[in-house]
Amino acid sequence: MMAKPLEQMQHNPPISGVWPDATGHFGTYGGRFVSETLMPALEELEIAWRHYLSDARFIERLDQDLATFVGRPSPIYWAENLTRAAGGAKILFKREDLNHTGAHKINNTVGQALLAQAMGKRRVIAETGAGQHGVASATVAARLGMECIVYMGSDDIERQSPNVYRMKLMGAEVVSVDTGSRTLKDALNEAMRDWVTHVDNTFYILGTAAGPHPYPAMVRDFNAVVGREARRQMLEHYGALPDALVACVGGGSNALGLFHPFIEDDSVDMIGVEAAGRGLSGDEHSATLCAGRVGVLHGSRTYLLDDDAGQIRDTYSVSAGLDYPGVGPEHAWLKDSGRARYVGVDDRKAMEAFHMVSRTEGIIPALETAHGLAYGIELAATMSPDQTVLINLSGRGDKDINTVAKLEGISL
């Protein structure tokens, strides 16, 4: 009998909410736009996911791993210096950077890897942009004794070399993807191809709340531990829900993980922050919800960035983890319904926030996270001191120090 984990039991099983509907749609978004070859695998995965989410032993094992391997719950931290500097609402961080492997990504990979194990799959594959999801996948695969192959765009391999080495240290094979724009979207294409070819023995650990059903809902459910904890911690320690939630959005898993348990709390504003790169007026950004339109990419109907001929555009952001032309379908639905809103933060503002938070709070955030921080600080300044803004500190910036140093002309 496993020890009862610290705080999670009373809140599990993870809530999956009303959405998506039985066919995997969030309103008109989502669905399963994949080759027939993959459809039976997705159906098998959906059945397993639904089964194990209501299986007490599986949930106990998941909670145990989240507590003792990941280090949950992560604390909520009051960023006092930053609050003072902004001069408005109290700024709080949900410290996902303190998780094992340094980001929220591990919540989802622990869940999916346990699911893979329960389904009897011995080989796992993953795509990665910034490398955090690849590292998180390699980590859980090493622990569970599974073969792990990580697909990564060759441009991303270049800008995230420490993470590539971490994956290799844990026994994963990192496959360089040289097609298309050589970034996250191409890594995802390649991982899908691997899955189509090895569907019998392989589990695809998708790293964000995008892709064909059931991935958007499943990834959200595994990562919603962030929002469930935050909700409880806010009530316990601050006696009230936060007035606003802020999180960066690439594919959207960290934002959904935080937002989802608050969706029915109407008093809580939810703001997703996309990468505006070199500015929303040009083409060099990754702000899908702010500047994109509805289409079909990577298995689901959602907002995306494409040209007039419907070809997917190359995107740009200083942060590899946000450099993606699509977004999870639930975000598309939250945007249209008005329940969440989405803004863009450009490279320059993100870099400013990166430095400001490093200096004032002694926390080096990931460049992805810095986008959320930039907007969160700005928002707090417009609010009153009795209000709170909770920012998802989704990852730590150790992986980014080479990128930042290079941008600033410093050789390490």
Added chain:
Amino acid sequence: MTGGMTNRIDQRFQALKEANRAALVPYITAGHPHPDATVALLHAAVSAGADVVELGMPFSDVMADGPVIQRACERALEHGVGLQEVLTLVAQFRQHDATTPVVLMGYTNPIERYGATRFAEDAAQAGVDGLLIVDCPADEARDLQGELANAGLHQIFLVAPTTNDARLARASELAGGFVYYVSLTGVTGAATLNTDALAPMVERIRGRIDLPVAVGFGIREPEQAARVAELADAVVIGSALVSKLHDIDTVDEACATASAYLSKVRAAMDEARAGVDLAASG
């Protein structure tokens, strides 16, 4: 179904059945290796014995295709070939070939950006007969199928070795023209075909969908095409043909290469069917 309108695909398969021939269905990517070669390649394929031609609509993210088709799409996109250009190429082909069925193969997003209704109308106008949207399984296809049916176009669906009977039933409600059996799990051009495993699956599909069965993925050698021709109604040759065209610089050379290869495949298929005929009568 197309509401009584006669579609070139139906006519062609009816004629082939009467002649005891299996259809040869070559695939090329529109605009590959160069947009100037596409129409000439289609005519060359027909002269070499193609019964139906499949034309790939280039897309930036061909998730279900392998490296050969991806490379072909990238090349075509560099030459600016999108849906509009594909339809122009089909219309040019139709000026000199009024009977060979043309099937377009591609992905959902460019069609939605073009506008599904307008695309169906323009495609029919250009002389297209069927559409295979790789990332649009029957589950997501109902709306599009209505648009296509209105324009007299067949929607062609993929069936995989892993497709169960419930999914076959779903596809049979919407499918027209023929069924494209993906004979391997994997992406296009991935491996070679095991023809022994093919017969039971073709029978299973025929028992549930009343349409000709085409087999594709993994067919490279004339001998394999011949084996498939004994079992199925059509043989699709895709990546094997496209890879032969990639490094060719002139239209004439591209056509000669395609023609030589497809003629061999055609001859092997016809010989195999003649053999089946003899065995049946002997």
